[in-house]
Amino acid sequence: MSEHPVYDVLIIGSGAAGLSLALRLADRMKVAVLSKVKLSEGNTLYAQGGICAVLDAKDSLESHIQDTLTAGAGLCDPEVVRLVVCEAKECISWLLERGVPFTEERDNQGHRQLHLTREGGHSHRRVVHAADATGRAVEISLEKHARQHPGIELFEYHNVVDLITAKKLGYPAQRVLGAYVLDIRQQKVKTFRARIVAVATGGASKVYLYTSNPDVATGDGIAFAWRAGARVANMEFIQFHPTCLYHPDARSFLISEAVRGEGGKLLLPDGSAFMHKFDSRAELAPRDIVARAIDHEIKRLGIDYVYLDITHRPAEFIRSHFPTIYQRCLKLNIDMTRQPIPVVPAAHYTCGGVLTDSNARTDIAGLYAVGEVACTGLHGANRMASNSLLECLVFAKQAAEDILKSLPMVPMPPALPAWDESKVSDSDEEVVVSHNWDELRRFMWDYVGIVRSNKRLQRAMRRIDLLKAEITEYYGHFRVTSDLLELRNLAIVAELIIRSATQRKESRGLHYTLDYPQTDDSRPPTNTILEP
Numbered sequence: 001m002s003e004h005p006v007y008d009v010l011i012i013g014s015g016a017a018g019l020s021l022a023l024r025l026a027d028r029m030k031v032a033v034l035s036k037v038k039l040s041e042g043n044t045l046y047a048q049g050g051i052c053a054v055l056d057a058k059d060s061l062e063s064h065i066q067d068t069l070t071a072g073a074g075l076c077d078p079e080v081v082r083l084v085v086c087e088a089k090e091c092i093s094w095l096l097e098r099g100v101p102f103t104e105e106r107d108n109q110g111h112r113q114l115h116l117t118r119e120g121g122h123s124h125r126r127v128v129h130a131a132d133a134t135g136r137a138v139e140i141s142l143e144k145h146a147r148q149h150p151g152i153e154l155f156e157y158h159n160v161v162d163l164i165t166a167k168k169l170g171y172p173a174q175r176v177l178g179a180y181v182l183d184i185r186q187q188k189v190k191t192f193r194a195r196i197v198a199v200a201t202g203g204a205s206k207v208y209l210y211t212s213n214p215d216v217a218t219g220d221g222i223a224f225a226w227r228a229g230a231r232v233a234n235m236e237f238i239q240f241h242p243t244c245l246y247h248p249d250a251r252s253f254l255i256s257e258a259v260r261g262e263g264g265k266l267l268l269p270d271g272s273a274f275m276h277k278f279d280s281r282a283e284l285a286p287r288d289i290v291a292r293a294i295d296h297e298i299k300r301l302g303i304d305y306v307y308l309d310i311t312h313r314p315a316e317f318i319r320s321h322f323p324t325i326y327q328r329c330l331k332l333n334i335d336m337t338r339q340p341i342p343v344v345p346a347a348h349y350t351c352g353g354v355l356t357d358s359n360a361r362t363d364i365a366g367l368y369a370v371g372e373v374a375c376t377g378l379h380g381a382n383r384m385a386s387n388s389l390l391e392c393l394v395f396a397k398q399a400a401e402d403i404l405k406s407l408p409m410v411p412m413p414p415a416l417p418a419w420d421e422s423k424v425s426d427s428d429e430e431v432v433v434s435h436n437w438d439e440l441r442r443f444m445w446d447y448v449g450i451v452r453s454n455k456r457l458q459r460a461m462r463r464i465d466l467l468k469a470e471i472t473e474y475y476g477h478f479r480v481t482s483d484l485l486e487l488r489n490l491a492i493v494a495e496l497i498i499r500s501a502t503q504r505k506e507s508r509g510l511h512y513t514l515d516y517p518q519t520d521d522s523r524p525p526t527n528t529i530l531e532p
């Protein structure tokens, strides 16, 4: 039986979503935060562009709402969009109170104000940022507060294996009770008990060969919430960022949308621009259109990359607006003030995820999902740039308010059985895991990437069935490792993406298929909701 203390709230994930939820709760209750590796690692740390909020007098909430709905291609939940847009200002103030060093400028009267930048899909400048490393500034500030807070216990290098639910233990009413967690450094599976569990594990873009995401983004929360019985929605909508740096020595380095926002042009190897042929907004068209255009040109010309050129802006402007990108490129001998940057598209953002209501509640009593792991209805079929950090912050606030209200009614979880390792041994063939990792990510890239077709999806499904059988067998016989847990989760996420993509018989937002290239406007659009 478990010897662990009971937490009021167990938060799985320490990005913008997990840490802001923890900080909003910890004055009033006992909170544990788990992170798979070190606390700061996750998508949040790498976010460059910024966070949307209507702060300019010429901008309006209605305009931000409209831009978000337009990007979402008919599938956003308008009430959720309004909620998020209206809460943005409060969330930015909350971050400022926690010392996030957002970039400022002087207005005409010499007063300091937040500098706002512009990104694709936005009709106004409304992106609050900390130079070109906004996520880092947010994450480091929140981490500092979390480490100092006496109400928060932090567990780094703790990888959740599975949620523990009442039904799994044979109780009639479904409710989350805790989680089995692999302590990576001790190589031991521990049992965590909690009255409420919040999944804030981020996205799943590591399911693809090329991605802007760090290694932790393996969709674990989507997979273990699904295994526990929660519905998952809109997994076919994977956003491919159009401009990742193409360089043999640079893995997953993103060239921010803001470079195009500040005038950067996409060019073919002969120096000619092409975006105007695909969309009247050219470089400022939404990401899916830009990514597909680049993919089209790369395949048409048989080239590996295109160029992003901002050399027409003054060198000082480039260095001060994009210090991180400038330095990173310079280290690879690319001086972006004088040379165009080679770029390719890469998997970037998971629009779908665990289905939640506007308080971040999932189908399972006591289980919340916050941040990129969730499907809240904000993004619909396509996420607008810089709406995702905002979603993390707003839904952390919503979840916190709901938890503060409901906790007094939540029962104490019963004693939980310890993890059983009596029937497994150490693996003697780790190569099986690494081989399957590579194979899965490659066929997802080839068959379920930017452009899909029925045939490609069927091919991918056949492979996933085989892989799942092998993984289940392996999981049943050997002690769990982080690599095995991630592979098991990636296989589920891949299957959910393929199933969702197969169900959608049209092209909409981020989902594009050669068999149904048009958007089906003959009936109201629907979400793709998968039941476990």
Ligand SMILES: Cc1cc2nc3c(=O)[nH]c(=O)nc-3n(C[C@H](O)[C@H](O)[C@H](O)COP(=O)(O)OP(=O)(O)OC[C@H]3O[C@@H](n4cnc5c(N)ncnc54)[C@H](O)[C@@H]3O)c2cc1C
Pocket: 012, 013, 014, 015, 016, 017, 018, 034, 035, 036, 037, 039, 040, 041, 042, 043, 044, 045, 046, 047, 048, 049, 050, 051, 052, 134, 135, 158, 159, 160, 161, 200, 201, 202, 203, 212, 213, 214, 216, 217, 220, 221, 254, 348, 349, 370, 371, 372, 373, 385, 386, 387, 388, 389, 390, 392
């Ligand atoms: C390169 C890049 C640039 C971006 N730029 C922007 C931008 O400018 N603006 C914007 O709004 N969005 C941007 N995004 C998207 C945005 O960063 C993410 O959507 C957001 O940070 C997600 O935050 P999160 O808290 O949900 O997850 P993350 O920040 O990814 O955190 C996930 C956490 O979950 C933990 N975790 C995962 N699995 C487990 C497990 N099994 N057990 C225990 N812990 C686990 C991880 O360790 C980590 O702590 C960008 C993303 C990338 C990759």
